């Protein structure tokens with residue numbers, strides 16, 4: 001039997017006095033792309049943050065790479081996360097390259113001296129930063145300070161931050177909101193490449209039902225608790241969308257080519 005990359009059982013989370021996520025259970029198998037969809041306030045971001053142990057949970061177990069989340073240790077480097085909002089002081093003088101470089105960590109290798117090791121690591125890091133920025137089409141932004149970026153440009157840079165070292169699990173919270181149509185199509189192609197060629201597992205929160213139905217392997221419909229889960233053609237059936245979003249929902253059609 002394949003060991004799941006992520007296993008969530010009985011997850012319940014309160015935000016203040018509000019029950020945001022109730023008794024959620026699901027698994028992610030290696031090399032799959034799963035979308036979490038649901039209406040505003042359904043608990044999607046709360047679920048993702050609780051899965052990453054960034055906010056406390058009231059009940060439930062979370063295992064990542066077959067280890068309890070609290071005992072991940074160095075394996076945390078194999079986890080990439082792009083939050084829904086990245087709030088920072090726009091006057092903070094950090095360049096795009098420097099920010100992306102913060103996501104890089106070296107693989108431990110033995111070398112002859114401290115200085116040659118440091119030199120080699122700096123070279124490896126520079127190459128990794130350039131490659132990550134090229135992959136997200138943000139290389140031209142490398143010298144800009146992050147405070148000068150547009151919303152969509154910042155998303156590209158944050159994705160580069162996630163890609164600057166190999167990961168096994170990439171968690172994206174509305175990563176493509178604010179990205180133009182071509183950029184969104186490119187991003188999905190990139191996710192597909194990471195999945196198919198490098199074996200990454202992806203969990204993404206999205207409101208773009210059309211792109212999710214085209215590109216994701218599985219969908220988890222959430223409205224405080226799991227309404228349904230399965231392959232897109234089943235999970236996103238009109239009945240399931242009605243059950244998840246309520247009667248006011250009409251499927252928003254994007255026309256990506």
Ligand SMILES: Nc1ncnc2c1ncn2[C@@H]1O[C@H](COP(=O)(O)OP(=O)(O)OP(=O)(O)O)[C@@H](O)[C@H]1O
Pocket residue numbers: 015016018020038039040041042043044045046047
């Ligand atoms: N820090 C907080 N304090 C109190 N309540 C919160 C907090 N964060 C979220 N909530 C509430 O928890 C519920 C779930 O919020 P969450 O952000 O997880 O939803 P979401 O599905 O990600 O929504 P959206 O699609 O709008 O991003 C909402 O009712 C929200 O008002």
